[in-house]
Amino acid sequence: MNNNHTSHTPEDLQQLAQEHLDQLAQIKADTGKIKTKQRLAIPQQEMPAQDPGQRRTNMSEVALGYFEEQALVEAERCLQCKNAPCVAGCPVAIDIPGFIQKITERDYAAAHQIINRTSLLPAVCGRVCPQENQCQAPCTVGKSLKDTFQSVSIGRLERFVADWHAHHRHKNSVDAATKRTEPPAATGKKVGIIGSGPASITAAADLRRAGHEVTMFEAFHKPGGVMMYGIPEFRLPKEIVETEIDDLRRMGVEIRTNFLVGRTRKLTDLLELDGFDALFIGSGAGLPRFMHIEGENLVGVFAANEFLTRSNLMKAYDTSRADTPIRQARKVAVLGGGNVAMDAARTAVRLGAEEVHVIYRRTRTEMPARAEEVDHAEEEGVRFHFLHNPTRIIGDDTSHVCGIELLRHELGEPDDSGRRRPIPVPGSEHLMEVDTVIVSIGNSSNPLLVSSTPGLKTNRWGNIEVDEQCRTSLPKVYAGGDIVLGAATVILAMGQGREAAAAIHADLQ
Template structure:
């Protein structure tokens, strides 16, 4: 429905009128064309579409959508501002609680969070019909950036305290901003040559343009945060050294879960087998898709198999298409219902030509002369639910079959890198290597905090941000108490 037609209806609109407004589809690049380029797939709402979509919101008094948002964005209020044609007000409301709205509007699993609770979706009996909160958040954030309206948060007068942030993903970025805002000096240490964490090295350009992440990092630097790349904490400097030798008053560890898991099957060491981490990092960070100029291009493979069913698997499969594969086979051992990937990513992958094979899994990778030549799979069926509530995947005996394949990308999950644990005496971790913290992010070591994937295991951007927010509040409180008690800064 167009905005003009909506305005011609008797005002104010009744809930019935609002429920009759169709959900606004977001324009996207044509599927076969986009599978050949790295540019963003979805193009964002027009001004008119955003206003029409915002008019679908019923402004529920109890706002169930807010309960579904991990950082409790005041959703009805920002949507009302958009309906009134005031994106500046909308983004100001969003920024009260969310630091990375252009990122979250693009990659948050809204269909499992805010939109899952939306009254409109419930009334129309489909989460796909819920108010498109994520797309509206993205619209407001993009409006802010394209209108040059982003202004870095105000920084309080210097406190003389100094905080080290390890890792520059969403958890680290959030802590750096919130702690710097309180007037503390902040140094953000990043192991890679580029800051941004998974937002830069994992999630591909066609889903999250890197200029958006860079704008957030630029804002941090404008606030006075120092970013030190190529700095591996645990190698270049230990956590305890940062406190005892370098004079940091607190350390936040947001080092993520970047260690890939493998299938542990025959043939995994053949040339042509990649972890999704390596494949995506080489493509995103080292521009491996630019075969002419990249220093570490990925050899071309016509037939690629991707093992896994999460967002990482979808990203790897869609990247393989863009790197020139003619066939990409995504192999997943359960059904699409159990797939952890966002429904939108699965749809986009299929539209682009990724072939999804469910109820199958790799048994071994076949090779000749040290290179991958194929994959042997087994068929599976679903059994009873496991401890996570998902139905178990059970092998059907003697169901082997083979596919000719030239490259295999393993995308079955990540775990935390053990380096920081191994080099930090007294830091408690659980059986999976995740740092143990309390609700505020305190670890077992004084003045050392942690949050994000290193604490949660592989989670989401918004959850990592939420963890960062809580830890930053605890750091600020601790440093304020030290200042009030006259405790001298460690570097003074």
């Protein structure tokens, strides 16, 4: 887990960072440079955060972002490796040493310009991407300290730069080069983008910059995809996503909401009747999976997708301004161990549940959720039950949930995922009293688009099959993001959006 986690207040962290800055300035004054050994001794900067007791009662962002002093100290930890292993770990190959070097020079506009060459959503990725498994995993600092969680905090620095840019973007102090360029002359080609999540946003922006006419189709009433309906406000403020969507509109991308491709209009009709020269499918994987155990049809059982959509997209938590119904739960069981499960559990806490229990069939070590999110959930009072799995959900005489039966497990040999397989312990069944169960064991792609599009090939999980350039089995149709990868990260989806846009542009020449 996050080994540098403490209970410092934000003000303490800012003061400590200033003291480290003063020490580093003295080293530079005395010797002219900071040696590698001295850089490795610089402590990783802790992320300032809301107090756990306070944040349980609000939907405001938990992680508050680095102070400038912290960003400057953290940036000095970077060794500026010539082989830059961190770049190889980034799905869109951001010049990480380059933008970090600009931070040390306090040239934040130039740092943003470097990031923006390859990443359209640094404020999003800096908040929600699992950097510890991507760019920070091969970091030389982490390798030297024998702890990935002590790598240079690339994601936090990316967020700092993005937030600085957002704060200064309308001021004269921002270099004009950091603003998105106007698209070139029109090519006369029309491209349709299905979905409005990270892959679609990236593809739309790149194609518009290339001069193509771009129309985005979104099934919901608000664009933004999983960033709007799936990730809670306390992890990703919706204002950030709305800013990115507004930027697309300013670039000239048309966005049509409440438009369900496959139902409102068939995909083939967009090509054959509406004159689109190419289509990109980035509709995500939003069909929830269930466990197929007794009691899943009881009142009080929810898919995490529905629970989070009601809260995030439809603002059910804001009872003073939204009439969206949501269950007033007292004791909640969340089934699963990924980031969505953490989001559901922490949302339930904020909606007033007295107890929230996460049920996971492996141990904490095997949990796919980010360590930081698990830490935050524990701080907020979520209780974890490892090596347990439900066997049935129990209802009362009115078909409402009143409990759940759990079976203990132990870990055996690794399975296909590389994680040790959970093995049931016979006779270890026991009951837990709950009135709400939230199932968060993964998602599949919605079959509507595929079933209404003959010839569109999918794999056995229902994901669309593509080649290395994101071309599907149908001419003029491309796909990327979760609809291809299954549940993936924001930046992996962005990488596919960029690949697809390049292929579309090349094929339209």
